[in-house]
Amino acid sequence: MEAARRAGRGEQVVSNAGGVVEAVEEEENRDVSEKGRRQGRKRAPALDGVLQPVKLSRADLYKPPTNEELSQLKETENLFHSSLLRLQIEELLKEVRLKEKKKQRIDAFLHEINTLLSTVPETPEADITDQTWLPKHVRVPLLQVPFGVKGKFRFLPPAAVKVVGSYLLGTCIKPDINVDVAVMMPREIFQDKDHLNQRYHRKRALYLAHIAQHLSKKQLFGSIKFAYADSNHLKPVLLLRPQGKDEKLVTVRLYACPASGFFKPSRFHPSKNNVRLAWFLEQAAPGEGATELPTPHYNNSFLCDTVLESHLLFLSGVAADFPGMRDGVALLKVWLHQRELDKGLGGFSGFVASMLVAYLLTKHKISRMMSGYQVLRNVLQFLATTDLSVAGISLSKGADGSLPTLADFQQAFEVVFVDPSGLVNLCADMTASTYKQVQFEAKHSMDVLDDKTVDGFQLLLMTTKPLLRTFDHVFYLKPVSKLQGACKKMQLLNELMDRGGNYVATALPFMTSLLARGLGERVLLLTHSLPQTQEWPIDADPPKHKDIGHLSFGLLFAPEFAASVLERGPEADQPEAADFRQFWGEKSELRRFQDGAICEAVVWQASTLAQKRLIPEHIVRHLLQLHAGIPESSICYTGAVLESVIKTRREPAGTGEEAMVGVIRSYDDLSRKLWKLEGLLLTVTAVQGTHPALRYTDVFPPAPMKPDYAYHERNKEKDSLLPLADKPCPAYIPPMKVICHMEGSGQWPQDKEAIKRIKAAFHLQLAELLSQQHHFLCRPTASHTDVYKDGYVFRLQVAYHREPQILKEVVTPEGMLKYRDTEESQQLELETLHLPYLTSCLHGLQQQHPAFSGTCRLAKRWISAQMLSDGLSEECVDLLVASLFLHAAPFTPPSSPQVGFLRFLHLLTTFDWKNAPLIVNLNSELKDADYTEIKNEFVASRADLPVMFISTPRDQRSSVWTKERPSAQILQRLLVLAQASLRALEEQLLNPLGSQDVKVAFRPPLDFYDVLIHLNPKQIPRHLEGVDRPAKSFIRGMLKSDAPVKTLSFPVVDYDPVQCYLQELREAFDDFALFFYDKYGGVVIGVLWKPSSFEPQPFKVSNMKGRMMAARGNAPVTVPNVEAILEDFEVLGEGLVRAGLRLQIELLRLDEKHKRGPTLLVGMRSYSSGNP
Amino acid sequence: MAAPAEKHVTVAAAPPGYTAVPVRLRARQRAPHYLYVKEHRVQCSADPARPPGRTLLVLNVPPYCPQECLSRLFSRCGAVQSVQVCEKPGPGESAEVLESKFFNLRRILGFRVAYVVFKNPSRVQAAISLSPHEPLLMSSESCPVKTGILKWISCYAASLVNPEELKAEVDTFMQAYDQKVAEEEAKAVEEEGVPDEEGWVKVTRKGRRPGLPRTEAANLRALEREKRKKARKELLNFYAWQHRETKREHIAQLRKKFEEDKQRIALMQAQRKFRPY
Incomplete structure (x- = not known):
């Protein structure tokens, strides 16, 4: 064991050889001189990428501090969480901030634009609808529906050109540097009723089109394009990018806005109407008596244009001598970007964030002394505690009677945040559910920031939260044009008019509120993606509403309610009952409940947990069909598409949770019986199951089995069945290990050999008593007793609590008794101490998080499908998955196996195994101080620890489950595969129209192996568990569990020929090759040669295993006898390896492999020549 | 590497002092394994199980070749007295662990070495000069070598324990053990x-x-x-110097933390960890 570990590490060292040498040199430098030491320390981490323990001399540590240093340390303590956080934030800001040099280049570019704009020629006056003066290659950047409007347009040079927005405030951040430039359209352009019926919008679009036409003639720009500001289709802007290598540097956005003072603000109150229905419907005359309903969104978008400059002035007033604001807003923008909240229609843009900071400053919740981190914290705190969709806020100070009140705004908009002028709602397009998401994230982020055990910076600012990995269930709406029908069905004509015909934006708030009501307390959060439009070239037509692609929705479940099958409504005679019936349609029915009430209720048919997890899907589909007329075919729901790989064939056809409950019930019964067993010499003090099924993490839980005698040979003498060679291999019955702790007593011998005998005696006695008192079939051996009960086989193993201690005893020559870990004692501790603890912890975890089981089993299934299941222990995977639930930040603990599995893959690929321990705080037993201690010890002794280090409360230092496995190479391969699988899966899941064959991630690439050994399915007992399940398999000698037969002979237990074969292969050819196999029904064993053993070696008596002599020059050397070894593969697996081996063992030559692309395994070269 | 031409040469290459004996399981297999044999000679041989002059050292015994099969293979050179199979060459374990059918079972895995003891000393030379034209067969009609499914089934059958026998063995062991403990106590x-001779x-x-x-x-x-x-x-915080000391200690802690953080940051910088997206 030790040797293997060392060997594994040895290879790791080889791969890092450069780094190690450096480290040694560094050690020497340290002794040589002070200067050298300094350099060494600074250089080391960058070179080999591994943290070294910091060593400071006493003189360095205790020298008297300077004033400067003291103040620095104090500031760090006061203004930041810790010095690490401060440094991290500084580095991040450095990364996203615009450099001074680049600013100069941008300024020069802006200057040129300014001069160009003043030279744009005038045009003669024409009707707005007469656009013939515009050349063919420039299209109007606005959807002109309906086309006809009154009014005349002519172009006049801008009255003013001003830079507005974040660029001047210094809050704009990379990678998309945008500079907003407001181009004031002179008053002369406008006519009296231009605020009506999009006339102003048409003029603005024409104005931009003309500018675009003029600028396109100049050679100054790399690209000239149109886009919608904030994806709002009523607000086109002109994008200008510089030429050459600066093209990616900056995008200048030209906003056309009206000269101030032309339009009266009072016309645009949220309660006023500015779009006439008759015009919108293209009816000739307005319907008599029809009152025109208010158009708040239209009005608001109009007003936005008029206040661009005043907003800038306001913000620059706030930002003056407030350096923390610049940092804070930049951090907020990063935070929003990571949550996909900042872009698209109705997003929480950086501008809103700046305004929010300004608001908090005016309310004295932020002071000008604060650091960027504190600004971030306070804003998050405010967001977390304030619901703007219920009570809006306003920056306006004046109590002017002419201004609309907050209540007016509240009535017209879902989210209200009024600007300083008191006229504009900054969050007009935001839906309540988007704000709820912001609020939820803020709340969650505050928790993360307050948690000292995690790296808040990393989680909040550096981790992206894509929709797929954040939400438990995700569904897509495609095509979105179906929403047009939905608008009609929901009677949203007026809203549609208000939004200028954008049916997506119109329908969204209504759909989300519909779903929110339907899903009720099942969901914690329901969100939708923000509709986004792309920019387009000036000679193309503007994108239509349907061009946003698809709309995605995410659901975050409350685990305790998500799977409930009943929706209880009001009592039948209540007035709300009709409402309930109308809401649920024909799904609603009258039911009598146990308390006697007769209520309206909706009951969803679901018998297994797998089906219950799909209830939200049924609700979504039903409600959208019923109320919005969206057919099922346009909803692509991805919630449980991955679960097919862990589905069991047996009834009920769930994903195995029910089967495991059955196992656990039987086990509980057994343990009760063990406690009460009469006639045992010592009593049983504890019974602890350790099989994965007893902690809900067995991929395919054992099923009750009843053997059919016809398929077995019967050994009468030992009351057991034996497999028959010519019949298919019997179905695999796993023995479930149960540890029986016996009472301590002075009678126990204190000698390890004697203890073994006593334990054997107990096994015999247990078997005897169990069969006497409970009539179980029992089969004792020296190391355990197998019990056949309810069709399961339990393997009882007696444990004595002092045995590990006794195994550790070493007596020194001086007669001192010492305790030293030995291989045997560690193994025993693992089995009787660590594993039962883990099992009970994870059993508890499953009760809290019902998705744990599914996630863990998907993860194990995937690892096994990649043929790596023998490369790392099951417990290690259990812990990895447990960490996803216990330390979910910045996400919430997964509530569906799918999202859990995606995060598992993501964890594998992103975790820095070299420099960080994975701490899994089972039962929250670890405290803050423990975390630091574990981390420090980890850094101090990194080289001696396993490549994958997992620390748990009862195993803080040694990572028992990853000690032997995985090796550095296996881990590396696992990470590479995880990355590839994650990419493939996300591609599949993000593509709502694709065929969604998610099993691609579960099919391993076979061309990676040197030799493939194909197996005969007849002898693979778990053949049916394969990823691509065979249509039919063999009869495996098992009766139905309800067959009226009494089993008198012990069934065949733990007999899997493939595992026997693998074991023999590994024992015999460990030096030459690695063997890979999917233990759940794989039909192929992959063999990878170890290149090192193929180097010719000098003859050594002790090293002639499987090798032969070869003449190489003068000296006799030995090489592997490849031919014979290949035949040995066949010999060892006689009956299992498919006949005609020569055809079945495929030899893949290296040159062939090269054509297919690079091999994935780092540090493992393929064996190149010498193949026949 | 194994050049294709080499495998059909009847007398295979062997390291100096050894003879190569090609073997294969059945006639069906085409590529043989080579047993490398030589007389077992040790300077201070005290092992009675491997008498000098009569013992043959066999290297590279395939994993599926059982002890009986070896003795059958070499019986063509003369009567075989015993065969000892070990994991690697070296002195045999003199202190034999308690032989038991149920406890401390040890299996030798993979390729092994064997010591074949002939009854007659001259037979060793016969074995060394053994150079069959055809590889020897390990499995024969009369005593077939079981591999694969057949072997695993028989292993499974062998793993079934007779409780009576187990019980008997445990009882005898425990009796002996109890006796030993009783003696020690006595x-x-x-x-x-009682003082020893030095008092x-x-x-x-x-x-x-x-x-x-x-x-x-x-x-x-x-x-x-x-x-x-x-x-x-x-006494804590009693003397003025203790106050000073704690303050100094505090600053030293902060400094140390700062250094650690700086190192961490440098590492992250090197890994470009500060690119948020």
Whole structure:
């Protein structure tokens, strides 16, 4: 064991050889001189990428501090969480901030634009609808529906050109540097009723089109394009990018806005109407008596244009001598970007964030002394505690009677945040559910920031939260044009008019509120993606509403309610009952409940947990069909598409949770019986199951089995069945290990050999008593007793609590008794101490998080499908998955196996195994101080620890489950595969129209192996568990569990020929090759040669295993006898390896492999020549 | 590497002093394994199981070749007295572990070495000069070598235990063990308080005045107790220098943390960890 570990590490060292040498040199430098030491320390981490323990001399540590240093340390303590956080934030800001040099280049570019704009020629006056003066290659950047409007347009040079927005405030951040430039359209352009019926919008679009036409003639720009500001289709802007290598540097956005003072603000109150229905419907005359309903969104978008400059002035007033604001807003923008909240229609843009900071400053919740981190914290705190969709806020100070009140705004908009002028709602397009998401994230982020055990910076600012990995269930709406029908069905004509015909934006708030009501307390959060439009070239037509692609929705479940099958409504005679019936349609029915009430209720048919997890899907589909007329075919729901790989064939056809409950019930019964067993010499003090099924993490839980005698040979003498060679291999019955702790007593011998005998005696006695008192079939051996009960086989193993201690005893020559870990004692501790603890912890975890089981089993299934299941222990995977639930930040603990599995893959690929321990705080037993201690010890002794280090409360230092496995190479391969699988899966899941064959991630690439050994399915007992399940398999000698037969002979237990074969292969050819196999029904064993053993070696008596002599020059050397070894593969697996081996063992030559692309395994070269 | 031309040469290459004997399981297999044999010679041979002159050392015995099969293979050179199979060449384990059918089962895995002892010394030379034209067959009609499914089934059958036998074995062992313990105790009682020839008396846990147990844990406990006693007596923040010391310590801690953080940041910078997207 030790040797293997060392060997594994040895290879790791080889791969890092450069780094190690450096480290040694560094050690020497340290002794040589002070200067050298300094350099060494600074250089080391960058070179080999591994943290070294910091060593400071006493003189360095205790020298008297300077004033400067003291103040620095104090500031760090006061203004930041810790010095690490401060440094991290500084580095991040450095990364996203615009450099001074680049600013100069941008300024020069802006200057040129300014001069160009003043030279744009005038045009003669024409009707707005007469656009013939515009050349063919420039299209109007606005959807002109309906086309006809009154009014005349002519172009006049801008009255003013001003830079507005974040660029001047210094809050704009990379990678998309945008500079907003407001181009004031002179008053002369406008006519009296231009605020009506999009006339102003048409003029603005024409104005931009003309500018675009003029600028396109100049050679100054790399690209000239149109886009919608904030994806709002009523607000086109002109994008200008510089030429050459600066093209990616900056995008200048030209906003056309009206000269101030032309339009009266009072016309645009949220309660006023500015779009006439008759015009919108293209009816000739307005319907008599029809009152025109208010158009708040239209009005608001109009007003936005008029206040661009005043907003800038306001913000620059706030930002003056407030350096923390610049940092804070930049951090907020990063935070929003990571949550996909900042872009698209109705997003929480950086501008809103700046305004929010300004608001908090005016309310004295932020002071000008604060650091960027504190600004971030306070804003998050405010967001977390304030619901703007219920009570809006306003920056306006004046109590002017002419201004609309907050209540007016509240009535017209879902989210209200009024600007300083008191006229504009900054969050007009935001839906309540988007704000709820912001609020939820803020709340969650505050928790993360307050948690000292995690790296808040990393989680909040550096981790992206894509929709797929954040939400438990995700569904897509495609095509979105179906929403047009939905608008009609929901009677949203007026809203549609208000939004200028954008049916997506119109329908969204209504759909989300519909779903929110339907899903009720099942969901914690329901969100939708923000509709986004792309920019387009000036000679193309503007994108239509349907061009946003698809709309995605995410659901975050409350685990305790998500799977409930009943929706209880009001009592039948209540007035709300009709409402309930109308809401649920024909799904609603009258039911009598146990308390006697007769209520309206909706009951969803679901018998297994797998089906219950799909209830939200049924609700979504039903409600959208019923109320919005969206057919099922346009909803692509991805919630449980991955679960097919862990589905069991047996009834009920769930994903195995029910089967495991059955196992656990039987086990509980057994343990009760063990406690009460009469006639045992010592009593049983504890019974602890350790099989994965007893902690809900067995991929395919054992099923009750009843053997059919016809398929077995019967050994009468030992009351057991034996497999028959010519019949298919019997179905695999796993023995479930149960540890029986016996009472301590002075009678126990204190000698390890004697203890073994006593334990054997107990096994015999247990078997005897169990069969006497409970009539179980029992089969004792020296190391355990197998019990056949309810069709399961339990393997009882007696444990004595002092045995590990006794195994550790070493007596020194001086007669001192010492305790030293030995291989045997560690193994025993693992089995009787660590594993039962883990099992009970994870059993508890499953009760809290019902998705744990599914996630863990998907993860194990995937690892096994990649043929790596023998490369790392099951417990290690259990812990990895447990960490996803216990330390979910910045996400919430997964509530569906799918999202859990995606995060598992993501964890594998992103975790820095070299420099960080994975701490899994089972039962929250670890405290803050423990975390630091574990981390420090980890850094101090990194080289001696396993490549994958997992620390748990009862195993803080040694990572028992990853000690032997995985090796550095296996881990590396696992990470590479995880990355590839994650990419493939996300591609599949993000593509709502694709065929969604998610099993691609579960099919391993076979061309990676040197030799493939194909197996005969007849002898693979778990053949049916394969990823691509065979249509039919063999009869495996098992009766139905309800067959009226009494089993008198012990069934065949733990007999899997493939595992026997693998074991023999590994024992015999460990030096030459690695063997890979999917233990759940794989039909192929992959063999990878170890290149090192193929180097010719000098003859050594002790090293002639499987090798032969070869003449190489003068000296006799030995090489592997490849031919014979290949035949040995066949010999060892006689009956299992498919006949005609020569055809079945495929030899893949290296040159062939090269054509297919690079091999994935780092540090493992393929064996190149010498193949026949 | 194994050049294709080499495999059909009847007399295969062998390291100096050894003879290569090609073997294969059945006639069906085409590529043979080579047993490398030579006379077993050790300078100070005291092992009675491997008498000098009569013992043959066999290297590279395939994993599926059982002991009986080896003795059959070499019986063509002369009567074989015994065959000993080990994991690697070297002195045999003289102190044999208790032979038991149920406990401490050891299996030798993979390729092995064997010591074949002939009845007649001259036979060793015959074995060394063995150079069959055809590879020898390990499995024959009369005693077939079981591999694959057949072997695993028979292994499974063999793993079934007869409870009676197990019980009998446990009982005999425990009787012997109890007897041994009883004897030791009796001896200890006898020696209790009796000085040895130099006059030393052995203090045990059993006597009237039991001493401290001589274990590492007990030693540690005693040390710990001492430390606690000292800590109780100490006065904290009593003298001015103690105040100074704590402050200095605090700054030193902060400095150390700062250095660590700086290192961490440098590492992250190197890994470009500050690119948010």
